[in-house]
Amino acid sequence: MKWPVRVLELVGGAVTGVLEALGRFVVLLARTLRGLVRPPFDLRALVSQVVRVGVDSVPVVLVTAGFTGGVLALQTFNGFARFHAEGFVGSVVALSMLRELGPVLTGLMVTGRAGSAMAAELGTMRVTEQIDALVALATDPVKYLFVPRVLAGILVLPMLVVLSNGVGIVGGYLVAVRLLGANPVVYVDNTFQYLGMEDLWSGLIKAAVFGGLLTFIGCQRGFDTTGGAEGVGRATTAAVVSGSLAILVADFFLTKVLF
Amino acid sequence: MTKRFGAKVVLDAVDLTVPVGESLVVLGKSGVGKSVLVKHLIGLLEPDAGSVRVLGDDLWAVPSRRRDELRRRFGMSFQEGALFDSLSVGENIAFPLKRHTKMTKGEVRDRVAECLEAVRLPGMEAKRTSELSGGMRRRVGFARAIALKPEILLFDEPTTGLDPINTDVLVRVITELNHRMNPTMVTITHDLSVAFAVAERVALLDEGRIRADLPPREFETSPDPRVRAFVLGDSSLEDARTAPEEVSP
Incomplete structure (x- = not known):
């Protein structure tokens, strides 16, 4: 075969592959969105996923938020001290946590914990024919597997972010006041002085979107698994990588829209 | 029906009918596409060409709700x-x-x-x-x-990888279910003892086509070299190429 034909074949094959994957993704997304608004809903499955995505993620989210708030206070305190603006550290920590770091870091941590677990679980179900068994039992696997997980992500991420914000602010306070000797009254005053409800809401909207994104991508990667145990490993890695990237990209556009 | 995966044609214009209440066993070597065939029967896979008709309905021409109603009339047992x-x-x-x-x-x-x-x-x-x-x-x-x-039972490799005792138990269970429920039954296997124990008809899937479709006794004594190779477990017989239509049953 002549090389130009070969090159064309390779390029054509790659383009077709990408379009096929994109098509499958869009179809799955549409089926999931339809499932999210169409009853019946499996309340038991939803509660179970809320526990797995939310409750089980609390420790890792709290540790991340606490240390992030602390580091933020440490960095800004030293910087602000150069022009005697240490009093504003509380504001910076609170605004950063509510508007940006709370939702994004929580989203990334939950992607690593729950998104990867979903990809591994659904991937294993795929390679052991459990998903085929669902279809054979006249059960829509998207409604049964995706909907409770995605709904749990959308509901739980904002709650985790509220926790994360609180612990981040406390972490910042402890570092600034206890470690660096900032005035506690001034610090607390400044923390809340420049905060508005829109800061909280915008962070929570981001969190709900991230929750939907990371759970859907985790499920989709698992659902499309091929190739046995190795395929499950690939799907798990892909769920973390693409889930994290999706959160960072969505964060940019949401920030642009919300602020 | 025809099914391809990439360039490989797994099922090549396979034409198979299972009358209501009959027990059909589809034999074939590992990797020949037996599971692909059985997955088409319940709508887990869609054929690239042709159709799958179940109780009068074309599985892929009816709305998905009807397809699910039809699936509820099946019972499928998977390999593992x-x-x-x-x-x-x-x-x-x-x-x-x-x-x-x-x-x-x-x-x-x-x-x-x-x-x-x-x-x-x-x-x-x-x-x-x-x-x-x-x-x-x-x-x-x-x-x-x-x-x-269910009215239709599908068994995909029910005994693969099991010891003889467990295989015997499973064959007895399948036979009992057949007697008790009198379903239409399709069993996919490469185990001849299982096939002859549960079949009223035996088909051989070979190179994407139904090479033979016969009652068990006739299958066992078929002169078709591909069937004989399978029955005797002698790969050297496979090389004697004879088109299925040239072999009288």
Whole structure:
């Protein structure tokens, strides 16, 4: 075969592959969105996923938020001290946590914990024919597997972010006041002085979107698994990588829209 | 029907009819596409060309709701059982009953116990699926498949990888289910002893086509070299190429 034909074949094959994957993704997304608004809903499955995505993620989210708030206070305190603006550290920590770091870091941590677990679980179900068994039992696997997980992500991420914000602010306070000797009254005053409800809401909207994104991508990667145990490993890695990237990209556009 | 995966034609214009109440066994070498064939029968795979007609309906021409109604008339047992890991044995069998019937909790419990009796695993409801051996997993898979009292039963490699004793137990269970329920049955296997124990008709899938489709006794004595190679387990006979239509049954 002549090389130009070969090159064309390779390029054509790659383009077709990408379009096929994109098509499958869009179809799955549409089926999931339809499932999210169409009853019946499996309340038991939803509660179970809320526990797995939310409750089980609390420790890792709290540790991340606490240390992030602390580091933020440490960095800004030293910087602000150069022009005697240490009093504003509380504001910076609170605004950063509510508007940006709370939702994004929580989203990334939950992607690593729950998104990867979903990809591994659904991937294993795929390679052991459990998903085929669902279809054979006249059960829509998207409604049964995706909907409770995605709904749990959308509901739980904002709650985790509220926790994360609180612990981040406390972490910042402890570092600034206890470690660096900032005035506690001034610090607390400044923390809340420049905060508005829109800061909280915008962070929570981001969190709900991230929750939907990371759970859907985790499920989709698992659902499309091929190739046995190795395929499950690939799907798990892909769920973390693409889930994290999706959160960072969505964060940019949401920030642009919300602020 | 025809099915391709990439450039490979797995099913090449396969034409197969199973009359109501008959037990058909499809034999074939590993990797020849037997599971692909059985997955088409219940709509897990869609043919690239041709159609699959079930109880008068073209599976891929009807709306998805109707396709699901048809699937409820099937019971399928998968190669390794395909039991849901997150559920107990009892919950696995109760799964289709809870989703597709209005049975009370007590009725579901009774039906689960009945299905477990039928596969010779009474009182196993509370076991986790991870505690089961390979043979037990298959039998729980059978129990789940018969829970809705289906008219059509599909068995995908029911005995592959099992020891002779477990194989015998499974063959007896399949035979008993056949006598008790009189379903239309399609069994996919490469095990001749299983085939001749449960079949009323035996087909050989070979190189994407149905090479032979005969009653068990005639299949066993068929002069077709590909059939003989399979029956005798002699690969050297495969090389004697004869088109299926040239062989008189």
